[in-house]
Amino acid sequence: METSEIIEKLLFIGLLFLITLGIAAYATYLERKVAAWFQDRIGPDRAGPFGILQPLADGGKLFFKEDFIPAAADKWLFILGPGIAMFTSMMTGAVIPWSSDIEIAGNTIELQVADVNIGILFIMGFLSIGVYGIMIGGWASNNKFSLFSAIRASSQMISYELAMGICVITIVMLTGSLSLNKIVESQHGMNWNVFYQPVAFIIFFICALAETNRAPFDLPECESELIGGYHTEYGAMKMGFYLFSEYVSMFISSAIISILFFGGFNFPWMDHFNGNTLAILGVIAMFTKTFIFMFVFMWIRWTLPRFRFDQLMHLGWKSLIPMALINMLITGIVIAFNEGWFN
């Protein structure tokens, strides 16, 4: 790798980092506005016009609060918890292809940090270790409510990861590749996977809600039973990191849903464009889809009540996993039929 290439990648990583953080910050604002809209209120409107500076005010407040560590807590693990939560949700963005290549002054720039040929497994890997942030934080707080929350989070994550993984396998079977780039390329134009795999999409979406700890699956931070869940003992920016990482993973999972099922940066009539125009329109298409899914995440949160824990386990193990398995079996049979195995 040449030096210029490394600098180019570093710049892109920095830009992606800033964009992800910015979107996560404004997702908190958007969530409060959406909640207000659903509940017929006005929402935050004091900081700046339409309350647009509210995330900055919140961030500033969190930074200047007292950074407190309980005496009975395990100090290093207590600090490590929010860091891991943030790290794992940010890392997943590294393999997401945001658009086709862009050309600036004769240099071709890939709008993707790393084109790993096992991209989707990379994402599943970081998703599966994402629970450590909650588990470590909850255990290190030395508080029974936090511990309950950590235990809930881990059993929920493991249960829903299975159905999610099976849906991903179905998509991989359709595409024949684990690379996210190939998965996007195979959905050229309007040839999106959601039309072939509607069941897989619904299951994947439900699992994504559960994996990001969003309502109706936010049992780890169920305030009516567990005070604040795993972040009961946290304050200042440490709690901010936990809250923030939820929005980062919401952004990233919306991006993954649009890549796997809604064609990523593909859009209808894309063959009329080429070069940089195509790339820029691709970025716009990708972000539009992502924002639509983020809105759906919020819509669900402010519409549906929370599950009970046994209902959550029942849904995961007795409905979603069998449905995902049957869907995979049918997909396999259809693929085998198309390849002429039964002739």
Added chain:
Amino acid sequence: MNLETFAIIMGGLTIGSALMVIISKNPVKSVLFLVLTFFFISGNYILMNAQFIAAVNIIVYAGAIMVLFLFVLMLLNLSKENEPKNSVFVKFAALVAGGILFTVLIAALKDGLVIAAATVDQSDTIGLVENLGQLLFTKYVLPFEISSVLFIAAMVGAVLLGKREKQLID
């Protein structure tokens, strides 16, 4: 920095964190160091061009099995007061048994290391999913299928044990 220095640093980190698993007093910290060890092992796999195995190692071991370990340990509530006390005799026996196991491992791996070094230098497509899948479903199809039968047997056994307990309660 060439690949060999990288491999040495990675190996050292792996062994270091593996040692911390046994040295650390707190079982939860032991498990966390074990997770770290799995990450370093995945790093070693990537150095050997086995990306797929590296990712699967993280998903299965660090992401699922270690979460279950941690889950159980958190429920056990281990503390210094109820830590089991080992006598000198048990410690001595453990030392001897461990030493013998170490010798056997070294004897077994002595020739294996040479073969491993020979495969590392091969083409960089060796660990890709396609090649791995081809090998698994042609050359090694029998051990692959037998191990899957073994997994089903273990699952059925676990379900059966769980069911029997319930009948007794009724």
